[in-house]
Amino acid sequence: MAVSGQRTRFAPDRGLTRRMVTTMFLIGLVYVGFTGLLVALLGRAWPIVVVIAVVLFVVQFWFSDTIAEKAMGAREASPEQYPQLHGTIDRLCALADMPKPRVAVAVNDMPNAFATGRNPERAVVCVTTGLLRRLEPEELEGVLAHELSHVAHRDVAVMTIAGFLGVLAGAITRIGLWGGFRGSRDQNMAIAAIVIPLVSIAVYVLSLLLTRLLSRYRELAADRAAALLTGRPSELASALTKVTGQIARIPSEDLRRAQPYNAFYFAPALNARETAAQLFSTHPTLEKRLEQLGRISTELGR
Template sequence: MAVSGQRTRFAPDRGLTRRMVTTMFLIGLVYVGFTGLLIALLGRAWPLVVVVSAGLFVAQFWFSDTIAERAMGAREASPEQYPQLHGAIDRLCALADMPKPRVAVAVNDMPNAFATGRKPEKAVVCVTTGLLRRLEPEELEGVLAHELSHVAHRDVAVMTIAGFLAVLAGAITRIGLWGGFRGGGRDQNAAIAALVIPLVSMVVWAIGFLLTRLLSRYRELAADRAAALLTGRPSELASALTKVTGQIARIPSEDLRRAQPYNAFYFAPALSAKEGASQLLSTHPTLEKRLEQLGRISTELGR
């Protein structure tokens, strides 16, 4: 989603951008409607909801990179420790005309990568040791270009804002039930609100969840396309996708379950082959859809 104020050479995809903007608009529309309803129903309790919700959002937005790094066991890696990794990122950043993010490595056999950070200057790109061990240099560059596209287009900030609606819905339900409705037995309006708001919150959570997953899938397709056009080697990215997805399916189920809460960050979701085939609400498009897009790009570049 080309919303970054900083211009890079990553190629935009106007069709995907329109779909992402539309999805973000719908998420915002639901958010505004939900907030208006809460103010109307909560009465004097609404300032508490606003303050607590704003605090949660700021914490989630400001510390998202640190939280993700620590949760996934990433450690910053120096050029002396990983010269080939840093060399690849240096080349891609020069090609894309963007600042170099911090580079981190997670000691993990699951082959994967992720990027996080609320803006390019605060970003980090992390790869696992399992990915470094399994991919050829050209395949690794394709994966890194995909992650750098997320950084350049501020996808982490976009997804944090989009995903916060679901968090807000749950938080407001708890705050409202604890603070605003304790006098529900004496006040008919409070009693009605105590019944209506949890129901509305659940509906809002479901809508926010579905729209955010849709946005995430668009985001992954856009990053694939931008990476393929930047490197000029969509076949190498396709090879990396096929290899990573196949290898992830062989990782023990217990390890995959521990990684699944962070699927939205990953290059490929931590799912078994069976789960991947039945995942209708995935954070990522299917492998087939991603490969089909890369095949079309390869044809375009060959003309």
């Protein structure tokens, strides 16, 4: 079920909706407790924290598509420049009965794709030139259907909101470590200088863990929705295998630059050994994704 209530032909996923609601509820509880602690410890200084929190949230949520595009070096691509790419997205949007997002291309040899935007009307789907060069048309269709599923289910908006507490906690931690609460003779502020950074770190880790658990499930949900929409799970499995294998050959320096945006990508910018070792991984393992697609292929009789 799409979180927005706007119906598309992407396969409904009550498990995804349930996990989104549960994660938002748990993070909300942590957020309320964290805010209460800040108000108690900061006294008259708490409005500054509220202003910082509101500004960070508005910027992160309202401009998520623009920020992601600029950070990843993506530029909007016209149908004249990339007719096959636009044609595939047009067909998938018609098949899914959803509005067409903006289409962007990033000149990057790392084969990958991502979707971002606070709602379907503001969404953008981006692919890299490395992906376009390596995938067959049917494989590319599977990847694009995966990204469009994220748009239809408003995954990006939910993950942005869910991840906001971590951003806020990280900002408060930095303020504390930079000495924002130091130099005061007030006993409460002295306590705040010690307690707030420690609590902020704990809140950041908890928020990160919850959002990464949700992120791994939403990737499996997008794989399933894409496979059922296109009716070709084997092509998506082929794309996954090809993309993951090719990413492992990308220079380490390029991968390190891409890693901060792993939650957006079709496949994480990590080699196989690093992915397996990541407790806070944004994606399930390749083996788990391929296993699910194998089951779907059996269900469809292909």
